[in-house]
Amino acid sequence: MPEIELLWSVDDVIEYSKRWALTHGLLCLVPNECDQATFVPYTLFPSCLSQKEFEFIWNIQADYNLLYTKISQNDDILKKALESVIPIDDFVARLWNIYLSCKTNRQQPIQLDIYRNDYMYDTQANDKSQTKMRQIEFNTISSAFAGLTGIISQLHKAIFRYSIRNCTIRDIELNSQQQESSDHYVNFMVNNAVENAAKAIAKAYELYNNPESCILFVILPNERNVCDQGALYDAIQKQIPNVKIYLKTFKELVNEIQLNQNNNLCFKNSKEEISIVYYRAGYIPDHYFDESIWNMRKTIEQSNAIKCPTVHSQLAGCKIVQEYLTRPNILESFISNSHTVEKIRSTFAPMFTFDTEDVDYKKNIALLLSKPDNYVLKPQREGGGNNVFGQDILQLLSDKKVQLSNYIAMEKIVPPVSRNCLIKPNGKHLINAHVINEIGIYGTT
Amino acid sequence: MPEIELLWSVDDVIEYSKRWALTHGLLCLVPNECDQATFVPYTLFPSCLSQKEFEFIWNIQADYNLLYTKISQNDDILKKALESVIPIDDFVARLWNIYLSCKTNRQQPIQLDIYRNDYMYDTQANDKSQTKMRQIEFNTISSAFAGLTGIISQLHKAIFRYSIRNCTIRDIELNSQQQESSDHYVNFMVNNAVENAAKAIAKAYELYNNPESCILFVILPNERNVCDQGALYDAIQKQIPNVKIYLKTFKELVNEIQLNQNNNLCFKNSKEEISIVYYRAGYIPDHYFDESIWNMRKTIEQSNAIKCPTVHSQLAGCKIVQEYLTRPNILESFISNSHTVEKIRSTFAPMFTFDTEDVDYKKNIALLLSKPDNYVLKPQREGGGNNVFGQDILQLLSDKKVQLSNYIAMEKIVPPVSRNCLIKPNGKHLINAHVINEIGIYGTT
Numbered sequence: 001m002p003e004i005e006l007l008w009s010v011d012d013v014i015e016y017s018k019r020w021a022l023t024h025g026l027l028c029l030v031p032n033e034c035d036q037a038t039f040v041p042y043t044l045f046p047s048c049l050s051q052k053e054f055e056f057i058w059n060i061q062a063d064y065n066l067l068y069t070k071i072s073q074n075d076d077i078l079k080k081a082l083e084s085v086i087p088i089d090d091f092v093a094r095l096w097n098i099y100l101s102c103k104t105n106r107q108q109p110i111q112l113d114i115y116r117n118d119y120m121y122d123t124q125a126n127d128k129s130q131t132k133m134r135q136i137e138f139n140t141i142s143s144a145f146a147g148l149t150g151i152i153s154q155l156h157k158a159i160f161r162y163s164i165r166n167c168t169i170r171d172i173e174l175n176s177q178q179q180e181s182s183d184h185y186v187n188f189m190v191n192n193a194v195e196n197a198a199k200a201i202a203k204a205y206e207l208y209n210n211p212e213s214c215i216l217f218v219i220l221p222n223e224r225n226v227c228d229q230g231a232l233y234d235a236i237q238k239q240i241p242n243v244k245i246y247l248k249t250f251k252e253l254v255n256e257i258q259l260n261q262n263n264n265l266c267f268k269n270s271k272e273e274i275s276i277v278y279y280r281a282g283y284i285p286d287h288y289f290d291e292s293i294w295n296m297r298k299t300i301e302q303s304n305a306i307k308c309p310t311v312h313s314q315l316a317g318c319k320i321v322q323e324y325l326t327r328p329n330i331l332e333s334f335i336s337n338s339h340t341v342e343k344i345r346s347t348f349a350p351m352f353t354f355d356t357e358d359v360d361y362k363k364n365i366a367l368l369l370s371k372p373d374n375y376v377l378k379p380q381r382e383g384g385g386n387n388v389f390g391q392d393i394l395q396l397l398s399d400k401k402v403q404l405s406n407y408i409a410m411e412k413i414v415p416p417v418s419r420n421c422l423i424k425p426n427g428k429h430l431i432n433a434h435v436i437n438e439i440g441i442y443g444t445t
Numbered sequence: 446m447p448e449i450e451l452l453w454s455v456d457d458v459i460e461y462s463k464r465w466a467l468t469h470g471l472l473c474l475v476p477n478e479c480d481q482a483t484f485v486p487y488t489l490f491p492s493c494l495s496q497k498e499f500e501f502i503w504n505i506q507a508d509y510n511l512l513y514t515k516i517s518q519n520d521d522i523l524k525k526a527l528e529s530v531i532p533i534d535d536f537v538a539r540l541w542n543i544y545l546s547c548k549t550n551r552q553q554p555i556q557l558d559i560y561r562n563d564y565m566y567d568t569q570a571n572d573k574s575q576t577k578m579r580q581i582e583f584n585t586i587s588s589a590f591a592g593l594t595g596i597i598s599q600l601h602k603a604i605f606r607y608s609i610r611n612c613t614i615r616d617i618e619l620n621s622q623q624q625e626s627s628d629h630y631v632n633f634m635v636n637n638a639v640e641n642a643a644k645a646i647a648k649a650y651e652l653y654n655n656p657e658s659c660i661l662f663v664i665l666p667n668e669r670n671v672c673d674q675g676a677l678y679d680a681i682q683k684q685i686p687n688v689k690i691y692l693k694t695f696k697e698l699v700n701e702i703q704l705n706q707n708n709n710l711c712f713k714n715s716k717e718e719i720s721i722v723y724y725r726a727g728y729i730p731d732h733y734f735d736e737s738i739w740n741m742r743k744t745i746e747q748s749n750a751i752k753c754p755t756v757h758s759q760l761a762g763c764k765i766v767q768e769y770l771t772r773p774n775i776l777e778s779f780i781s782n783s784h785t786v787e788k789i790r791s792t793f794a795p796m797f798t799f800d801t802e803d804v805d806y807k808k809n810i811a812l813l814l815s816k817p818d819n820y821v822l823k824p825q826r827e828g829g830g831n832n833v834f835g836q837d838i839l840q841l842l843s844d845k846k847v848q849l850s851n852y853i854a855m856e857k858i859v860p861p862v863s864r865n866c867l868i869k870p871n872g873k874h875l876i877n878a879h880v881i882n883e884i885g886i887y888g889t890t
Contacts, residue, residue, distance in 0.1 A: 019678070022671060022675065025467060035870040036483045
């Protein structure tokens with residue numbers, strides 16, 4: 001991006017952005033306060049990414065979507081990928097058991113997924129690689145922030161339009177022959193993530209084929225991210241004006257919904273039928289804080305309702321599956337086009353597990369010992385502890401009590417550092433902060 | 446309006462409306478908290494007014510605008526109207542003195558006014574009257590809520606569209622031959638108040654003819670009504686994309702602005718010229734809490750900047766002027782068309798002052814004594830105390846220490862009582878509240 005010249009003082013831009021955030025719903029609720037909101041932390045200016053890299057990860061997303069849908073529907077692969085984790089991770093094991101108990105009499109063939117594929121630009125990536133973007137994780141449940149990122153994108157455009165000298169905004173189409181950003185034009189990628197998520201939900205609603213049915217968001221108790229969810233709510237309402245959308249916690253659902261004799265998910269009192277269950281909860285063990293919630297998850301899974309996601313689609317998003325896909329010939333078993341395989345593989349950071357029977361086991365340990373700063377160890381368990389870096393890796397390797405097989409090693413990504421202003425509530429802003437960026441590409445199937 | 450049938454529970458409608466309020470900027474800041482907002486109190490459903498009455502007050506607004514502009518520009522009338530108040534009201538006296546000291550070398554012939562004319566429907570109004578709408582007050586400074594009422598109107602439409610059975614919204618044009626609201630159609634008046642206010646400001650900006658100049662909002666310290674002001678800010682920015690708009694308190698301005706050698710109002714540091722001064726402060730004595738603020742007001746008044754409003758336009762909005770206009774032959778001196786005079790007069794509630802030389806003085810006192818419940822006594826001073834009702838009027842009349850000449854008597858308006866849900870922050874809502882309505886028609890000259 002070219003150098004920019006501010007027409008206003010930075011303080012004025014910050015004040016402008018805060019007022020804009022309040023008037024356009026870039027907000028979250030304040031903890032422990034009723035009906036009070038504050039803006040979500042945001043950067044004052046957008047982050048840059050070359051159009052070429054953006055288009056690369058954008059263009060492979062459809063293949064990624066298909067890949068993960070196939071994985072979720074492939075018993076055999078899911079089982080192989082998860083078999084090392086199920087014995088050590090009660091959370092994955094319970095989801096797996098729900099999957100097993102529901103799969104024989106699965107009522108609902110329609111699968112709805114809203115994914116978010118997260119990447120970082122890796123300055124250390126081999127120049128011969130097709131891309132320098134490296135996948136961080138692939139989210140298959142509760143892919144948040146489609147709503148707020150769209151709003152932040154509008155804020156960034158407003159800041160550029162008004163506060164920067166001689167700056168013209170260009171909304172760019174992907175894969176077109178447009179010019180790079182220049183001194184006078186700044187290209188903004190159009191962000192339609194929330195509209196596309198709503199379209200996917202509307203399509204599933206249409207396929208369910210009961211115009212009297214309602215949509216259910218399963219949310220967390222004391223949910224604070226209400227404007228992000230509200231933006232999706234509004235976008236769905238635009239697509240399906242007459243649908244009623246309920247926002248309920250698991251605990252509320254325990255008392256309020258049940259299966260009817262036709263296996264439809266219904267509210268007990270009103271008998272309203274639920275066609276779509278969209279989860280914004282249930283992705284970490286803490287959300288299942290008592291047995292009734294596990295039972296509720298199972299009830300929903302057994303029902304005719306279209307789940308976003310199903311239990312098996314959620315399982316496909318496990319970290320261990322991400323590692324499993326890096327193994328030889330796995331991608332090829334799902335994707336016949338070798339160019340597509342190559343492209344997807346080019347986004348993988350090198351990863352390995354610690355299976356003592358693996359031929360590379362000793363080589364991998366040696367790698368870690370010699371270059372601990374180049375790796376990050378991630379617990380295989382979902383929501384199961386913190387990542388381990390650098391010298392802490394050496395300590396972990398020397399600790400006889402640690403089960404190395406509980407970890408996945410991933411080559412550390414070194415993103416470029418840029419400068420930005422970080423705006424936080426309560427007047428806490430950092431005018432000249434060093435920031436690194438992660439980008440999420442949304443996809444639906 | 447026809448009876449409505451809710452598709453959702455009232456609690457669900459309330460939850461929906463709160464989320465909508467957060468995501469669409471129906472907010473104000475929380476006192477004594479930094480960067481925290483909550484929604485402004487609102488009714489869950491719109492209030493009804495017959496299309497005929499609405500069109501009546503809408504159609505006479507242009508004449509009202511012209512009338513008040515003429516009053517503000519008529520020395521003689523202003524002086525006559527205000528002469529009873531100036532000796533007893535230091536606030537009005539100081540404004541009057543600024544007016545006198547500036548009028549001889551007035552630099553800026555362009556006058557910009559954004560008015561709000563407030564009415565109530567009077568159930569006691571004579572059936573032979575052209576309208577049952579009675580004017581409460583005519584605001585000539587800081588006419589607030591053009592922004593928020595537009596947003597509330599959108600909220601009400603969303604509630605009707607989604608939560609009410611078989612309800613179709615119809616945005617209606619005024620003075621058209623459209624049908625009344627019926628079982629299946631609900632007519633909503635289009636609310637463009639904030640866009641029209643912005644257009645007036647943009648027109649004044651164009652006439653000032655300096656595209657490098659900026660616009661100044663004079664705001665209160667710790668202003669909480671930021672989303673209302675923000676909506677006007679955004680609307681101006683849409684009209685004039687390259688203009689910089691500053692929001693400053695009087696106290697900040699004391700240090701930051703001055704007149705240059707050409708009598709232009711400029712920021713001391715940046716030398717930026719201010720073309721428009723839009724007041725959202727300065728309408729009550731408390732806002733002038735030290736002498737430097739009075740001096741600043743005078744500096745602005747002397748400058749070439751276009752003031753919204755000028756001091757004389759602010760003075761035209763005094764309560765005593767409202768009473769003055771009810772006197773015989775005053776309206777006629779401004780308006781030649783007798784039909785227009787009749788229409789405007791038909792919106793006046795009967796009023797009188799307590800001038801002992803007035804031929805009706807004794808009759809008026811007798812009226813008050815016999816029917817105190819039919820009147821309200823308003824202090825003539827601006828921002829100068831509370832209105833007096835019913836039995837308190839009798840007490841006031843018998844109190845020898847009270848200067849009756851400090852009051853205006855106005856026949857009490859008896860608005861219809863309707864039911865609505867009042868939504869307030871912190872979970873304080875009234876599901877079945879008795880409400881009375883006041884309606885404001887905005888106008889600009």
